[in-house]
Amino acid sequence: MIHVNTKVNGDDVEFLCDPRETLLDALRDKLGLTGAKEGCGTGDCGACSVTMDGRLVCSCLVLGAEADGKEIDTVEGMAEGENLHILQEKFIEHAALQCGICTPGILVATKNLLEKHPEPTETQVRYWLAGNLCRCTGYDKIIRAVMETAADLRKAS
Template identity: 80%
Template sequence: MKKIHVTTKINGDTVEFLCDPRETLLDVLRDRLGLTGAKEGCGTGDCGACSVTVDGRLTCSCLMLGVEAEGHEIGTVEGIADGEELHPLQKKFIEYAALQCGICTPGILVAAKNLLERNPDPTEEEVRYWLAGNLCRCTGYDKIIRAVLDTAAEMREAS
């Protein structure tokens, strides 16, 4: 099968790669580009472990073909930190112990950051609604919700 050349931006950097027409964006990110933060939990878009942003829109990378990334801007969990400095959201997840096994954490971080970019002052209900597409079997969600709400408050105070 002929490979297709794709040029896209990932976490702010222009990236070129070759991929099979049927290869998912998740597979490209993990297997071709070494960006292993996004995980395959279900392969059907139900768990959110593979969440990335595409042009600022939250997307399950297991449901998108790699060739569809052409000309778009992709954001992954690897792009959340600013170099060696963790994003406030990442710091709060550590502070609140809002992670355990780590399978869902990257997708939840991407989704939560996307929420805070759209709505810097979410209610608890809005956070729960926004993260409803991200399944976690370990934490029980309370610590995650508290970490997101505290991050939002801290970021508002800092601005």
């Protein structure tokens, strides 16, 4: 077993994991953070997206041991207490979610996009989210929610 010290959603955490255990499994099974989903297990669907030291990663492709000394952000860290993140609110407002399997990964990816590119074009949003597959909503509502969030964040700053 490997002893891992990391920061998840701003909190210092430690856990033991098998050397072959993925970060996705460690988050879900060791830390109880079940927002990230395993959709494919091969990094093709984006349902397990989290950020590691500010970089978007598929947690099914990262070993849990690789989280040692890193900062991990998951969908659970987006809301502040009872207050949803504006992006989460816009997804609800635009009905940009249905079954919920892809939604956490898309939210994490989009938050990462807006942190790096606060004024994205629709083309940039579509490109950034190309690694996140959704079988229920189609992408129009998702793109509209992201574009409106970006506009609202610009107005607020």
